[in-house]
Structures are given as structure tokens and as C-alpha cells.
Amino acid sequence: MEISEYYALSLSAAFALVLLPLLLFAARWLRGHIGHDLHCLLHPLLPPSISFKVLISRYEFVVCCSLLALNILYVTLDNDDIESVVRRLGHMALVNLVPTSCGAHMNQLASICGIHHDRYFRFHAYLGVLFVAEAILHTAFALQLPNVSINSYAELIALSSVCAIFVSSILHYWFFELFSYIHTFLASAILVALWLHLPSTPLRERPRLYILLCSVLFISIKTWRYLNIAYLSFSGWRQSMATIEKHGDSVEIRVRLARPLKLHAGQYIYLSLWGLSSLSAFEYHPFQICWEYADEHAQQVIVLLAQARRGFSRRLLMATPYEHRALIEGPYGKTLSLGQYGTVLLFATDMGIAGQLPYIRKLLEQYQQCKVKTRRIALFWELEDEGYRYWVKEWMNQMLSLDSDYVSP
Numbered sequence: 001m002e003i004s005e006y007y008a009l010s011l012s013a014a015f016a017l018v019l020l021p022l023l024l025f026a027a028r029w030l031r032g033h034i035g036h037d038l039h040c041l042l043h044p045l046l047p048p049s050i051s052f053k054v055l056i057s058r059y060e061f062v063v064c065c066s067l068l069a070l071n072i073l074y075v076t077l078d079n080d081d082i083e084s085v086v087r088r089l090g091h092m093a094l095v096n097l098v099p100t101s102c103g104a105h106m107n108q109l110a111s112i113c114g115i116h117h118d119r120y121f122r123f124h125a126y127l128g129v130l131f132v133a134e135a136i137l138h139t140a141f142a143l144q145l146p147n148v149s150i151n152s153y154a155e156l157i158a159l160s161s162v163c164a165i166f167v168s169s170i171l172h173y174w175f176f177e178l179f180s181y182i183h184t185f186l187a188s189a190i191l192v193a194l195w196l197h198l199p200s201t202p203l204r205e206r207p208r209l210y211i212l213l214c215s216v217l218f219i220s221i222k223t224w225r226y227l228n229i230a231y232l233s234f235s236g237w238r239q240s241m242a243t244i245e246k247h248g249d250s251v252e253i254r255v256r257l258a259r260p261l262k263l264h265a266g267q268y269i270y271l272s273l274w275g276l277s278s279l280s281a282f283e284y285h286p287f288q289i290c291w292e293y294a295d296e297h298a299q300q301v302i303v304l305l306a307q308a309r310r311g312f313s314r315r316l317l318m319a320t321p322y323e324h325r326a327l328i329e330g331p332y333g334k335t336l337s338l339g340q341y342g343t344v345l346l347f348a349t350d351m352g353i354a355g356q357l358p359y360i361r362k363l364l365e366q367y368q369q370c371k372v373k374t375r376r377i378a379l380f381w382e383l384e385d386e387g388y389r390y391w392v393k394e395w396m397n398q399m400l401s402l403d404s405d406y407v408s409p
């Protein structure tokens with residue numbers, strides 16, 4: 001690159017920085033005006049599972065814009081030849097595929113780094129969309145070149161799988177489990193087809209090195225997950241067992257753990273119940289840990305609350321017998337240290353209470369041990385049905401008995 005181009009690049013970066021607040025303002029304005037009108041127009045037509053109310057933080061917005069800008073800059077800068085554009089688009093698509101291969105399912109590494117479940121899922125989606133866009137542009141530009149056509153099965157499979165993985169993502173709202181099987185199948189097909197499409201170079205060299213990295217990440221994360229599930233769900237002859245109790249349109253699940261688990265407020269686990277469906281070993285759903293206690297045999301029991309939706313949670317409501325072998329994964333999620341605040345305000349709607357109870361309990365216990373500054377805890381719980389109060393009556397009563405100084409009004 002020439003000096004003048006470095007200069008142009010730094011000038012554009014400075015200009016972009018100046019423009020950023022304006023862009024943020026425009027995005028906020030669009031969200032407030034057009035976004036609201038569009039939402040009002042579409043809302044009655046859409047199923048309740050799609051609300052389009054995604055809250056993206058400024059940090060996330062800046063990261064996304066920077067990712068997009070870097071990709072565009074790399075592909076376009078100092079590049080006036082279509083062959084080089086094709087090559088760079090291909091390389092960038094593969095680079096984006098590497099982190100995407102970690103999957104959207106929460107894992108220990110992301111959890112330790114404090115990445116929230118939804119944010120992790122969204123970053124997977126952003127990088128996935130970049131990969132799809134670059135892969136399609138790579139193909140479209142390549143087809144402009146003389147003597148280039150799609151003439152192998154590998155190329156055809158790669159292209160159709162890339163398009164299918166993008167289109168099938170919409171299934172995620174309605175048929176999560178079907179979607180995740182299709183997604184995993186298509187992702188594997190893309191990796192194999194790309195491997196065959198790329199020139200055969202030594203494994204240490206790009207671009208095949210990227211596919212190797214993707215496969216290693218994909219396989220090692222899946223293997224780690226299943227080892228974690230096996231470790232938590234079985235201990236010698238002992239197995240984690242779940243009992244299900246129905247409360248209206250929701251269920252309370254008590255899981256007697258095969259091994260003791262150190263849990264923190266705000267954490268959640270992924271749960272599957274053996275025999276609830278034919279593929280239950282592969283279907284895991286996240287639930288907040290609402291309560292924990294030791295039973296009469298000093299075995300640790302965790303309590304989860306699940307509101308019935310359409311899939312797994314609906315099957316829980318219909319489940320007989322009421323005791324099942326439980327497969328669990330986790331725990332995931334970062335705890336917040338609320339004890340540094342004098343007054344703590346907690347908000348929950350309906351089932352969201354499951355995530356708040358452990359915080360109240362922890363604060364009350366630590367208050368009794370004189371470990372926290374908290375002197376007031378206020379819980380605002382919005383309920384659609386008065387009957388939902390019975391979900392947590394037992395635990396609330398236990399906490400009120402702990403609260404001799406009326407910390408929690």
C-alpha cells in the first residue's frame with residue numbers, strides 16, 4: 001500500500017469516528033419512529049414468539065459496524081482486479097467461519113468470559129450472516145470470470161448449503177429442535193464441501209488451515225459439552241433424576257443431582273429429560289436455577305420453573321411418568337455482586353422470578369453474616385395471573401423467615 005493510501009485510510013477512520021455519534025442518533029431515531037410504526041403494523045400479524053424487540057447495546061452496535069467496515073476495507077482496498085476481489089472475499093468468508101464454528105449454544109469458555117447467552121447467540125448470527133454474504137458474493141464475482149463455472153458437486157453443495165442455512169434460520173422461532181438438526185447438518189455439509197472445493201495445499205497453509213480450525217473448534221466444543229453432560233448426570237451407578245410437578249400451564253422440575261454442583265445466583269443450566277422424546281439426548285433447553293436445597297439423603301436438589309410453550313416445555317406439561325432421568329449441562333452465566341449496594345431493586349415478569357430468587361436469598365444470607373452493605377431489597381414482580389404466586393410461595397416463605405430485620409419489604 002502507498003503512503004497516500006495509508007493517509008486516506010486514517011482520514012476515513014477519523015471521519016467514521018466523527019460520524020459515529022450521528023449514525024447512533026440516526027439509528028435511535030429510526031428505531032423510535034419507523035421501528036415503532038413498523039412494529040405496530042406487523043405485531044398483530046405475527047405469532048407471539050416473534051416480537052422483534054431485540055435490545056442491542058451501543059457496544060454491540062459499534063462492534064458490528066467495525067466488523068463490517070473491516071471486511072469491506074479488506075476486500076476493496078488496493079484492489080482493482082476482479083480475481084483478487086474473488087480471492088479476498090473467499091478468504092474473509094473463511095476467516096468469519098472460524099468463530100462461527102463455535103456454534104450458538106452456550107459453552108464454558110464464553111460463560112467464563114461473562115458473555116450473556118443472547119449476546120453470544122447474536123454474535124454467532126452476525127458472523128454467520130457475514131460469512132453467507134461473502135460466500136455468495138465470492139461465487140457471484142467468480143462467475144463473471146472467464147472459464148469459471150460451478151462444475152463440481154462440492155461447489156454445488158457448498159453454494160446450496162450456504163443459501164439453505166441462511167433461509168432455514170427463520171425456522172428457529174417456530175421449530176427450534178428441527179432447526180438445530182438442519183443447521184448442524186448444513187454446517188457440516190458446508191465444511192466438507194469447502195474442503196473439497198479448496199486447492200489441495202498442506203494442512204498448515206491457508207485456506208485449508210481455516211477449515212481445519214473450524215472442524216477442530218466444532219468437534220472439540222461438542223465433545224466438551226457431552227463430557228460435561230456425562231460428568232454432571234452420572235456418578236458411578238447414581239444418576240441425576242428429575243421429578244415434574246404441574247402448576248397450571250407451567251411445571252416445577254426438581255432435579256436431584258448425581259454430583260454436587262457449586263452454583264451462583266443468576267446461573268442457568270441446560271436440561272434434557274431422557275425418554276421425553278426419541279432424540280432427547282440431543283435436545284437441551286436453558287432454565288434458570290430458581291432454588292437449591294439438600295434432601296433427606298443430603299443429596300443436592302435444584303429447582304427449575306418452566307412455562308409451557310410449544311416444544312420441549314409443552315411435552316414437560318404432558319409428561320408421564322413424573323420421574324425421569326435428567327441430563328444436565330452447565331452451569332452457565334455470570335453472577336452479579338449486588339451486596340455492594342445499599343438498596344437493591346429487582347424486576348421480574350412472570351417466569352422471570354426464577355432468576356431473581358437466588359439473588360434475594362444470597363443477599364439475605366450474606367446480610368445475616370454481615371457481609372453485605374444491602375439494607376433494602378425491593379422486588380417488583382409483574383404477573384399475568386394471580387395464581388402464578390404459588391410457583392414460588394414455598395421459597396418466598398423460607399426467605400421471609402430468614403428476613404428477621406425486614407430487609408426485603
Ligand SMILES: Cc1cc2nc3c(=O)[nH]c(=O)nc-3n(C[C@H](O)[C@H](O)[C@H](O)COP(=O)(O)OP(=O)(O)OC[C@H]3O[C@@H](n4cnc5c(N)ncnc54)[C@H](O)[C@@H]3O)c2cc1C
Nearest residue numbers: 172176284285286287288305306307309310311312313354
Ligand atoms: C438463559 C435462559 C434462561 C431461561 N430460563 C427459563 C426459565 O427459568 N423458565 C422458563 O420457562 N423459560 C426459560 N427460558 C426460556 C426457555 O429456555 C425456552 O422457553 C424453552 O427452551 C422453550 O422450549 P420449547 O421447545 O418449548 O420452545 P418452542 O416453543 O419450540 O420455542 C419457544 C421459543 O424458545 C426458543 N428456544 C427453544 N429452544 C431453545 C433453546 N434450546 N435455547 C434457546 N432458545 C430456545 C425458540 O427460539 C422460541 O423463540 C430461558 C432461556 C434462556 C436463554
